[in-house]
Amino acid sequence: MASLPSSSAAPAVARLAAAAAADRDAEAEAEAYERAHVHGVYQAIAPHFSATRHKPWPAVASFLHAQPPRSIGLDVGCGNGKYLGVNPAVVMLGSDRSAALVALARSRLGRPGDAGVQDATKTQGEVMTADATSGGAAISDVLVADGLSLPFRDGAVDFAICVAVIHHMSTRARRQDAIRQLLRCVKTREVASGHVLVYVWALEQGASRRGWDEGGEQDLLVPWVLKSQTPRAQKKGTRGQKTNNDDVSVATTGGESSASTAPMVLAGEAAGTTTGGAVSDPVFQRYYHLYRKGELEEDVLAAGGVVITSGYERDNWWVVAANPS
Amino acid sequence: MKVLTLNFLSCAVKTCKSSSDSFPLHPKEAELAKDDVEINPQLLVNVLPRIDWAALRTTSTELGFPTLPDQPPTAEELEADEKMLQELHTLLMEMQIVEGKLVCGHCGHEYAIREGIANFLLPSHLV
Numbered sequence: 411m412a413s414l415p416s417s418s419a420a421p422a423v424a425r426l427a428a429a430a431a432a433d434r435d436a437e438a439e440a441e442a443y444e445r446a447h448v449h450g451v452y453q454a455i456a457p458h459f460s461a462t463r464h465k466p467w468p469a470v471a472s473f474l475h476a477q478p479p480r481s482i483g484l485d486v487g488c489g490n491g492k493y494l495g496v497n498p499a500v501v502m503l504g505s506d507r508s509a510a511l512v513a514l515a516r517s518r519l520g521r522p523g524d525a526g527v528q529d530a531t532k533t534q535g536e537v538m539t540a541d542a543t544s545g546g547a548a549i550s551d552v553l554v555a556d557g558l559s560l561p562f563r564d565g566a567v568d569f570a571i572c573v574a575v576i577h578h579m580s581t582r583a584r585r586q587d588a589i590r591q592l593l594r595c596v597k598t599r600e601v602a603s604g605h606v607l608v609y610v611w612a613l614e615q616g617a618s619r620r621g622w623d624e625g626g627e628q629d630l631l632v633p634w635v636l637k638s639q640t641p642r643a644q645k646k647g648t649r650g651q652k653t654n655n656d657d658v659s660v661a662t663t664g665g666e667s668s669a670s671t672a673p674m675v676l677a678g679e680a681a682g683t684t685t686g687g688a689v690s691d692p693v694f695q696r697y698y699h700l701y702r703k704g705e706l707e708e709d710v711l712a713a714g715g716v717v718i719t720s721g722y723e724r725d726n727w728w729v730v731a732a733n734p735s
Numbered sequence: 736m737k738v739l740t741l742n743f744l745s746c747a748v749k750t751c752k753s754s755s756d757s758f759p760l761h762p763k764e765a766e767l768a769k770d771d772v773e774i775n776p777q778l779l780v781n782v783l784p785r786i787d788w789a790a791l792r793t794t795s796t797e798l799g800f801p802t803l804p805d806q807p808p809t810a811e812e813l814e815a816d817e818k819m820l821q822e823l824h825t826l827l828m829e830m831q832i833v834e835g836k837l838v839c840g841h842c843g844h845e846y847a848i849r850e851g852i853a854n855f856l857l858p859s860h861l862v
């Protein structure tokens with residue numbers, strides 16, 4: 411796991427100097443890059459990240475509620491499991507690259523035998539316990555897996571969601587392959603293929619304060635600041651590894667314009683280096699590919715899928731895709 | 736990880752997907768625990784068509800459970816057969832592998848299960 415230097419004086423957004431290399435030779439580099447700028451980061455910020463992730467996106471919630479009771483679905487990149495119980499009538503199989511987040515997700519499922527493990531991040535009004543009449547949530551499950559090497563068998567499930575995941579993949583080929591993997595899991599023998607919902611950050615964020623919009627740089631490093639307020643937490647926070655900081659941390663992500671950025675190379679250990687500060691909160695640089703309008707639909711087609719419907723919701727693009735019939 | 740979940744999993748290695756030996760994965764040194772889940776016949780009946788029955792038979796035997804019939808019960812048969820309902824409910828929905836390994840019959844790779852969570856991340860030479 412990468413351990414990025416801590417600093418409070420990190421550039422708000424660091425631009426990547428070169429366009430992301432999409433060729434196969436770059437695959438290993440892309441992997442190493444994502445290990446440093448996605449996987450390592452989430453592993454380190456898991457509890458903090460989890461504490462800031464409560465509300466399901468409306469488009470995702472309505473997709474889940476539209477699924478028939480007792481159908482079975484995947485949540486690839488389930489994070490802390492906030493979508494696993496949104497529709498307690500369906501069975502969800504969640505997977506995530508981060509073992510730390512999967513452990514949190516499992517605790518939210520409230521498995522007997524995990525007594526005492528309580529997650530403070532449970533959202534109000536969220537139904538996690540078994541619904542007596544439908545009960546799909548009672549048999550939901552989670553595991554650790556990479557979105558590009560999913561362990562699910564072909565056509566295993568009725569539907570899949572993949573929320574805020576593929577924008578962390580650093581080449582277009584990998585993002586398309588991730589969609590291909592999702593489509594593979596809903597490829598059924600029946601006439602109609604299951605639906606896949608993919609949700610990504612948009613380049614067009616004119617209404618937000620982040621300052622990103624049409625025509626801007628699409629490949630970015632976005633800082634996550636583990637803001638601690640107790641001396642103890644600060645000392646322990648030098649490597650960014652925290653155990654329980656729900657009560658002492660405040661998230662600050664993104665937030666400023668890309669004007670103050672330093673050029674960065676795509677691969678390499680130094681990519682996330684920040685200037686040193688005296689007493690500082692750990693800063694983690696997460697890689698994002700911001701999707702421009704229409705790009706997500708293009709990726710679905712390139713992955714061999716068809717677009718059922720698509721839309722924009724508060725700084726995000728989403729698409730519902732399926733296998734061609 | 737529930738036995739039900741195991742029925743949806745094959746080896747994560749791409750080149751194994753086309754081999755019938757990569758499914759189901761074989762439990763090894765499995766330590767089981769039983770959840771208390773309220774029996775829900777409707778849920779079982781609905782999940783049944785999604786189950787690969789032959790794979791479930793293999794898993795059931797490998798975990799030391801009674802041998803399942805050759806063919807899956809129809810929805811009507813299942814609803815009428817309380818013993819079968821209870822057995823399938825326990826096997827699929829209550830039994831969990833909490834520690835152990837899952838082994839691919841094609842490439843031999845072993846996936847660890849710890850504290851009820853299976854880990855399918857691959858070493859770089861298998862990606």
Ligand SMILES: [Zn+2]
Binds near residue numbers: 746843
């Ligand atoms: Zn294999």
